[in-house]
Amino acid sequence: MQARSWALLLAVLAAFAAQAQTASTPAVQAQRGGTFIEPPERVDPLYLPQGPDQPGQAPWREPVLQLRLTAEVPLRSGQSVGSGTQGGRPASPTLQAQLRWRGLDDPAWYAQVAFFRYLGSDEQRPWDPDFTYAFGYDDGQPGRWAFFYANYTGTRLHPDPALGESRFNFPQGQWTASYRFLLPEGMRSTLLVGDGDSALCHADANWVPTYTQANTSALGSNKYSLALGCRYSRPDGWFAHATAFAWPDRSRQQPWDPDYTYGLGWTSPAPRGPTIQYANYSGNRWPGRAGAPGEGTLRSGSISVSWGWGW
Numbered sequence: 001m002q003a004r005s006w007a008l009l010l011a012v013l014a015a016f017a018a019q020a021q022t023a024s025t026p027a028v029q030a031q032r033g034g035t036f037i038e039p040p041e042r043v044d045p046l047y048l049p050q051g052p053d054q055p056g057q058a059p060w061r062e063p064v065l066q067l068r069l070t071a072e073v074p075l076r077s078g079q080s081v082g083s084g085t086q087g088g089r090p091a092s093p094t095l096q097a098q099l100r101w102r103g104l105d106d107p108a109w110y111a112q113v114a115f116f117r118y119l120g121s122d123e124q125r126p127w128d129p130d131f132t133y134a135f136g137y138d139d140g141q142p143g144r145w146a147f148f149y150a151n152y153t154g155t156r157l158h159p160d161p162a163l164g165e166s167r168f169n170f171p172q173g174q175w176t177a178s179y180r181f182l183l184p185e186g187m188r189s190t191l192l193v194g195d196g197d198s199a200l201c202h203a204d205a206n207w208v209p210t211y212t213q214a215n216t217s218a219l220g221s222n223k224y225s226l227a228l229g230c231r232y233s234r235p236d237g238w239f240a241h242a243t244a245f246a247w248p249d250r251s252r253q254q255p256w257d258p259d260y261t262y263g264l265g266w267t268s269p270a271p272r273g274p275t276i277q278y279a280n281y282s283g284n285r286w287p288g289r290a291g292a293p294g295e296g297t298l299r300s301g302s303i304s305v306s307w308g309w310g311w
Contacts, residue, residue: 027083034037063310064103066206070096071304075299079125081255081283082294085169087127088282088295089258089302092120096306108139125153126163133168138178142200146178171210177203183230196235202243203228214254223252227284229261240264255292260283263301275306 007227073093080088098114113133118124129152151173159165182189183199192199204227229243242262247253258281265277266280279303285291294300 012180018183028060043151062102064101064306066098066100066102066310068096068098068100068306070098071303072096074302074304076294077215078294079085079123081172081214081295082125082127083214083254084164085127085166085172085231086212086254086256087154087275088119088148088300090116090118090124090128092128093116094118106294108137108144108305110138111135125154126165126204129153129155130157131155138175140180140200140207142182144180147176148178149173149175169298172208172212175207175209176204178202191232192233197232199232201228201230211254212250214256220252224248225255225257232276238265238268254283255295258282258296259289262286272307272309275308276304277306278303 041058049063072090074089074091076091076185079091087182090197096114098112098166100110100112102108102110111133112135113131115131116129117127132150132152132155134148134150136146136150138146138148151169153169153172154165155169156165158165159167170232180200180202189200198250205306206225206227208223209221210217211220213220224247226246226248227243229241231239231240240263242260244260245258247257261279261281261284263277265275265279267273267275278301280299282300283291283295285296
């Protein structure tokens with residue numbers, strides 16, 4: 001009798017143990033073959049496919065007010081080419097302070113102004129600006145159009161009419177319609193060399209209502225150009241950019257108007273970190289086309305360091 005009681009007790013304990021093991025062990029899912037692997041409790045959103053049940057991206061937004069301070073040093077040894085209030089980039093080292101405002105409900109609308117201080121004041125030429133300004137509609141996103149006006153002519157805070165100076169030179173500014181787009185899918189595997197690399201491109205149509213003719217210093221009208229360019233960026237902050245220009249009427253292209261521009265640099269990933277850049281916006285010419293003296297060489301570019309803040 002005692003032996004039967006012990007046997008019954010052991011049977012009950014064995015039953016409880018089997019039930020506990022069954023509860024703690026996940027059931028094997030039915031499948032055609034292979035070994036079932038329990039999925040993780042959480043999947044990184046980076047690996048989740050986008051679909052109708054996924055939240056959309058956060059709306060693009062820049063700070064309402066941005067300040068950028070820049071120190072720029074040209075590499076050229078001589079003066080840049082120019083005439084009247086239009087010409088090449090300054091030949092003097094400069095300190096620059098740029099303010100950009102995006103205060104409307106649609107943040108793509110903006111206005112900006114940049115002030116220049118010439119460290120070699122005797123090297124400021126009539127086409128070197130006291131300030132530049134721009135305004136327009138541009139959110140910098142792919143698949144979008146941008147429309148803006150920019151003026152980089154020889155503006156003056158205190159113009160001298162006897163010297164033909166003007167404060168804003170508004171008719172001599174450039175109007176631009178630009179379409180932004182990503183590098184085509186078929187070209188990415190060839191041109192993007194690293195994980196996380198990207199290229200944002202743009203196609204532009206430019207119009208300058210009034211421009212200076214280098215050979216006569218007289219004013220001409222309606223200078224048009226087309227442009228195609230890209231900016232290549234790496235996650236570690238390195239970037240490069242290049243733009244090619246086409247001039248429907250080459251007789252209106254001036255010696256300081258480029259066939260192409262280019263640059264490269266590095267932006268610190270730290271907040272308010274510096275951006276260091278070499279850029280060449282001089283009168284570069286394609287092989288077989290003669291350029292103006294001092295234009296279109298590596299030394300025609302400049303090196304700049306800038307810092308930005310946003311509020």
